[in-house]
Amino acid sequence: AQTVTQSQPEMSVQEAETVTLSCTYDTSESNYYLFWYKQPPSRQMILVIRQEAYKQQNATENRFSVNFQKAAKSFSLKISDSQLGDTAMYFCAFMKPGNQFYFGTGTSLTVIP
Amino acid sequence: SAVISQKPSRDICQRGTSLTIQCQVDSQVTMMFWYRQQPGQSLTLIATANQGSEATYESGFVIDKFPISRPNLTFSTLTVSNMSPEDSSIYLCSGGRQGNTEAFFGQGTRLTVV
Numbered sequence: 001a002q003t004v005t006q007s008q009p010e011m012s013v014q015e016a017e018t019v020t021l022s023c024t025y026d027t028s029e030s031n032y033y034l035f036w037y038k039q040p041p042s043r044q045m046i047l048v049i050r051q052e053a054y055k056q057q058n059a060t061e062n063r064f065s066v067n068f069q070k071a072a073k074s075f076s077l078k079i080s081d082s083q084l085g086d087t088a089m090y091f092c093a094f095m096k097p098g099n100q101f102y103f104g105t106g107t108s109l110t111v112i113p
Numbered sequence: 114s115a116v117i118s119q120k121p122s123r124d125i126c127q128r129g130t131s132l133t134i135q136c137q138v139d140s141q142v143t144m145m146f147w148y149r150q151q152p153g154q155s156l157t158l159i160a161t162a163n164q165g166s167e168a169t170y171e172s173g174f175v176i177d178k179f180p181i182s183r184p185n186l187t188f189s190t191l192t193v194s195n196m197s198p199e200d201s202s203i204y205l206c207s208g209g210r211q212g213n214t215e216a217f218f219g220q221g222t223r224l225t226v227v
Contacts, residue, residue, distance in 0.1 A: 033214045043203060045218035052214070091155060098144065101207070101216060103156045 002027045004094050006104035013082045014112050020067075021077045021107045023092030033095045034068065034075045039106075040088040048090070051075065079109075087111045115140050117208055119219030126196055126226050133192045134204055134222045141186040142208035142217070147179070150203040150221070159204075162189040196226045 003026045013019035025034070036048040051059045051068050058066050063083075067076045079086055092104040116139045126132050136145065145162040160181055161169040168181035183189040193200050205221040 043205075043221040043223070045205070045207075047215060050214060095214060095216070100144075100146065100158065100161065101156075102158070105155045 002029070002094050002096065002102045004092050004102050004104035006092050006107050008107045009105070010108045010110075012110040012112055013079075015082055015084060017082055018078060018080045019082055019109065021079075021090055021092075021109065023075045023077070023104055025073050025075065025092070025094050025104075027073070027094060027096070029096050031097060034066075035093040035095065035101075036064070036066070036077045037091045037093055037103075038086075038088045039091060045091075049077065082111045084111050084113060114215070115142055115208055115217045117206060117217050117219040119206055119222055121222055122220065123223040124225070126224065128197050128226055130196055131192055131194045132196065132224060133190050134206075136189045136191070136206035136208075136219055138187045138208050138217070143186070143211040144209045145183060145189045146207045146209075146216075147181060147189070147191045148205045148207065150205060152202070156205065159191070162191075162206075193224065196224075198226045200224065201226045 005024045032053045034051045038046045038048050049059050049061045049064050058068050063080045065078045087110050089106045089108050091106050094102045118137045120135050147159040148156040150156045158171050159174045162181050162183040164183045178194055180192045203221045203223050207216045207218045209216045
């Protein structure tokens with residue numbers, strides 16, 4: 001079975017600063033994908049960034065980057081130059097072939113002006 | 114990409130009644146899924162909606178309680194049957210294409226059972 005763990009229920013960061021959200025996962029699959037999704041109060045799930053497990057290079061997407069440690073089964077998200085619009089719930093997710101997702105419990109991020 | 118429309122966006126229902134949630138995708142997707150998100154919690158997969166056949170349910174979810182239909186590659190429904198206050202939750206559908214790692218989500222249906 002796949003499990004995804006986010007150990008930080010809530011975090012806050014000053015505007016323009018950098019914050020890192022943690023995620024660990026457990027799986028016996030060799031081929032999988034990892035994601036960070038953002039869920040603002042509108043409830044819309046928005047893809048932030050994805051990482052293919054077979055790629056050693058960490059994914060980056062503008063101000064968002066990940067630190068993927070496959071052996072440690074760790075997948076943290078770094079948000080640089082935090083903006084007020086980054087305030088949201090962030091979910092780490094694991095996907096195995098077949099598009100079935102498993103989500104962590106989420107981290108509520110507040111960006112403070 | 115794909116855009117998923119869900120309706121209703123919210124509803125307040127009496128216990129013992131049933132509600133059917135519709136999920137419409139603007140293009141064909143191979144996979145469709147239904148999730149439940151209880152207040153302040155993460156998304157839990159209810160079932161995979163299979164086109165033309167019975168849905169595949171996760172542990173803890175049964176067809177009698179959550180019947181699902183998927184008549185084609187762009188549409189699915191989830192019914193929450195014989196509702197109780199414990200069914201109060203957000204229900205989201207998502208879609209994806211085989212070989213494509215991105216999942217598309219609807220905006221969810223906020224259900225309150227009184």
